[in-house]
Amino acid sequence: MLSEFLKSRIKEAKELVLELRKTFKYVSVLGTDVRVQSVGANRMSTTIDDDGLSAECGFVVKMKNDNSFFEYSLDDILGDKKVLANKIINSLKIDSDLAKKMIKTGEIEDLPLEQSFVRESDFDKYTVEDKLQFVVDLKDKVLAKSENILNCMIGISTLSVSKIFVTENRTLDQNYTWVNGYMVVVYRENDKVIQAREVAWDKTISKTMEILPTKIDSLLDKAHHLAFAKPIEPGMYDIITDPSITGLIAHEAFGHGVEMDQFVKDRALAKEYVGKYVASPIVNMRDGAASVLSAASYFFDDDGILAQDTLIIKDGILVSGISDMASALQLGTKPTGNGRREAFDHKAYTRMTNTFFLPGKDKLEDMIKSIKHGYYICETSNGMEDPKNWAIQCVAEYGIEIVDGKLTENWVSPVVMSGYVPDLLKSISMVSDGLEIEGAGACGKGYKEWVRVTDGGPSLKAKVKLGWWI
Numbered sequence: 326m327l328s329e330f331l332k333s334r335i336k337e338a339k340e341l342v343l344e345l346r347k348t349f350k351y352v353s354v355l356g357t358d359v360r361v362q363s364v365g366a367n368r369m370s371t372t373i374d375d376d377g378l379s380a381e382c383g384f385v386v387k388m389k390n391d392n393s394f395f396e397y398s399l400d401d402i403l404g405d406k407k408v409l410a411n412k413i414i415n416s417l418k419i420d421s422d423l424a425k426k427m428i429k430t431g432e433i434e435d436l437p438l439e440q441s442f443v444r445e446s447d448f449d450k451y452t453v454e455d456k457l458q459f460v461v462d463l464k465d466k467v468l469a470k471s472e473n474i475l476n477c478m479i480g481i482s483t484l485s486v487s488k489i490f491v492t493e494n495r496t497l498d499q500n501y502t503w504v505n506g507y508m509v510v511v512y513r514e515n516d517k518v519i520q521a522r523e524v525a526w527d528k529t530i531s532k533t534m535e536i537l538p539t540k541i542d543s544l545l546d547k548a549h550h551l552a553f554a555k556p557i558e559p560g561m562y563d564i565i566t567d568p569s570i571t572g573l574i575a576h577e578a579f580g581h582g583v584e585m586d587q588f589v590k591d592r593a594l595a596k597e598y599v600g601k602y603v604a605s606p607i608v609n610m611r612d613g614a615a616s617v618l619s620a621a622s623y624f625f626d627d628d629g630i631l632a633q634d635t636l637i638i639k640d641g642i643l644v645s646g647i648s649d650m651a652s653a654l655q656l657g658t659k660p661t662g663n664g665r666r667e668a669f670d671h672k673a674y675t676r677m678t679n680t681f682f683l684p685g686k687d688k689l690e691d692m693i694k695s696i697k698h699g700y701y702i703c704e705t706s707n708g709m710e711d712p713k714n715w716a717i718q719c720v721a722e723y724g725i726e727i728v729d730g731k732l733t734e735n736w737v738s739p740v741v742m743s744g745y746v747p748d749l750l751k752s753i754s755m756v757s758d759g760l761e762i763e764g765a766g767a768c769g770k771g772y773k774e775w776v777r778v779t780d781g782g783p784s785l786k787a788k789v790k791l792g793w794w795i
Contacts, residue, residue, distance in 0.1 A: 326443065327500045328358040328487035330382070335498070337402050338491040341386065344410040346493055349388040349395075351433045354402065355627055356384045356489040357669045364453060365480040366460040368468065373453060379484065379777065383669040386413060387628075392427040393419065394651060398670040430654035437494040442624035444501035447529045448485060456481050459534055467508065467541055473548075475518065476511040479537075483530065484620075484777075490629040499624040503777075504533040505765045508540065512548035521548035526620065526764035547723075554723055554738035556793040563699035564742075564791070565692050565727070565784055568761035572780030573705045573719045575610055575680045576768070578746045579603070580780070582712040583612075583637055583646035584663070584675040589655050593712040595643060603643045604750030609683040610638040610782075612647050614662060619764040619779040621678040628664035628673060635661045637680075641751075649675040667774045674770050682782030685756025692755045692786045693727055700724035700791065701732060702740055705763070715746040724791070741792045755786035 338354040345352040359381045363374040384402050388395040397413045460479040467477045482505045490497040506525040511518065523544040525536035566574065579595065587593035595603075604610075614623045614632035625631050628650035635647055648656070649664030652675050665676040693701065704722035711717075719742040726735040742749075762781035769775045 327441070327489075327498050331356050331358050331487050331489045331498065334384075334402060335489055335491060335496060337406075338384070338489060339496065340406045341402055341409060342491055342493055344406045345386070345388060345413065348410075348414055349390050351389040351435060351492070353387045353490060353492045353629055354384055355387070355629070355669065356402075356491075358382045358487040360485045361483065362453065363480060363482040364456040364460055365478060366457070366464045367478045368464070368476045371457060371461060373457065379486075379668070381668040385666070385669045388417075389433060392429050396672070430651075431657065433650065433654070435492050435494045439496045442497075442499040442501075444528060446485070446502040447531050448483060448502055451530045456483075456530070463508070463538055466538070467510065467544070470541065470545055473512050473514045474510050475513055478509040479507070481506050481530070481533065486623070488625075488627075490625060492629065495629060497625050497629060501623060502528055503620045503764070504528065504530050505620065506533040506537045507765070508537060508544055510544060510548055512552060514549060514552035517552045519548060519551045521551055523547075524765050528618065550734070550736045551723060551738055554736040557700070557724060557737035557740055557791055559792040560790070561788060562791050563696045563786065563788055564724075565689070565696065565699070565701045565786055567701065567703040567784060568759070568781045569705045569763050570702045570719065570721050571682055571782040571785050572680070572763050573708050573721075574717075574749065574785070575682050575782060576677065576778070576780040577708040577710040577717050577719055578750060579610060579637055579643070580612070580677045580680045581710055582715070582746070583643075584677070585646040585648040585656060585658070586652040586675040587712055588646060589652050594715050595646065595712065598643050599646070601643060602641050602751075603747050604638055604641045605753040606641040607685055607756050608638055608641050608750055608753055609636070610681065611636055611683060612663070612677055612680040614678040616679045617681070617762050617779075619679050619762045620766070620777045621779045623678075626662045626664045627666045628660060630660045630662040630664060633662040647675055647677065649673050665776045667776060671774060674774060676770065676776050677768065677778050677780075679762060680778065680780045681760070681762060682756070682785065684758050684760045684783045687755040687757050687786075689757045689759065689784050692757060692784060693732060694730035695755065695786065696727045696730060699727045700737065700740070701727055702742070706739060710746070716743075717746050717749065718743045737793070739793060742789045743792065744790050749787060749789055752788040753785050757784040759783050
């Protein structure tokens with residue numbers, strides 16, 4: 326349910342909007358109350374953290390006159406609204422240099438809408454003691470599995486988001502939850518010490534607790550193989566990606582590259598390729614908070630735009646980017662519901678949400694059979710891209726060698742994919758009929774402005790350059 330704090334501030338927000346509307350053509354108030362809690366256990370200790378990524382509570386007022394946007398953030402909006410409005414107005418200054426840099430924009434549509442959104446949750450059924458007991462018991466169960474395990478870290482992280490968005494004609498509120506769980510082992514074998522992980526996620530605590538223990542055996546099998554993994558011989562290879570690596574490619578290849586605030590600044594090559602082939606004709610890609618249910622799913626963005634499902638690539642052709650309100654106004658397009666803030670006192674940027682390739686028609690087993698020699702590439706480590714020049718680098722935790730159409734016991738780690746985005750995407754020759762979304766990610770805009778994102782898709786067959794250096 327919407328937090329009681331924000332419920333008590335909806336009327337206050339409307340009063341502040343009406344007072345500021347005497348000076349500005351458009352005014353909005355975004356209120357946020359985000360609660361997080363992480364519970365963890367390892368061989369030596371347990372932890373409870375209530376101040377992790379995204380925990381925040383406060384308000385941001387956005388105002389617009391002609392070509393000027395103004396924002397003012399504050400912890401609370403109680404008090405005399407005339408006094409507060411005057412304080413906000415007096416704090417806004419435009420010098421001559423800033424006036425010269427302003428870009429002409431259209432007007433904001435403030436269409437009437439009053440709606441509450443809520444996602445079903447079971448958070449009230451679990452105490453912190455319940456979550457702590459779960460991670461301790463699971464940690465003990467994993468440690469008992471093998472003497473090769475030096476340590477085991479188990480964690481459950483819960484997120485509860487309440488937001489209100491108020492303008493003269495709109496009153497929106499939303500509450501949604503998400504849960505991420507993880508298991509990590511520090512493992513010694515073959516005179517090597519490695520780490521391996523498994524994760525689980527859902528909108529509910531119960532489902533996450535149900536899934537995580539089922540992955541113990543796969544975690545230990547992975548740890549054993551990583552202990553014997555060798556560096557890959559650099560070169561060009563046919564590969565099959567698991568959904569995690571497919572998502573990493575989507576995120577790095579045409580995630581940041583189609584964030585349209587980069588179009589405004591001419592920092593994205595994708596701006597010149599809308600309507601052109603950028604990938605194989607069997608490639609389709611989407612982004613949107615309404616596209617799937619995952620960690621980056623919400624009901625409306627921080628600009629008050631309802632969540633959407635945006636088709637980015639259709640049959641290999643780049644058809645659309647994603648945008649926040651400001652970039653859409655500057656480009657003369659409709660905002661796509663991708664305006665997101667790290668916190669109420671941070672600027673809104675165009676940001677990815679759930680970014681993924683769509684399923685194809687191929688069977689994974691047939692894709693593997695089609696490869697004479699190559700690798701099945703698995704599990705995202707990290708990645709980066711250059712949106713202006715379309716260079717890309719994706720790092721996978723490991724690859725499994727494929728010989729004569731069969732997976733072998735030969736693992737390589739780490740694995741680095743690099744190259745030119747269109748070359749990679751145009752090399753895709755098969756797309757599996759499955760779809761998985763990775764629900765535990767976070768992403769920065771450059772090196773800052775962190776928000777929760779997810780990515781994924783089916784398995785892809787492509788030809789790429791692989792190496793082992795980082």
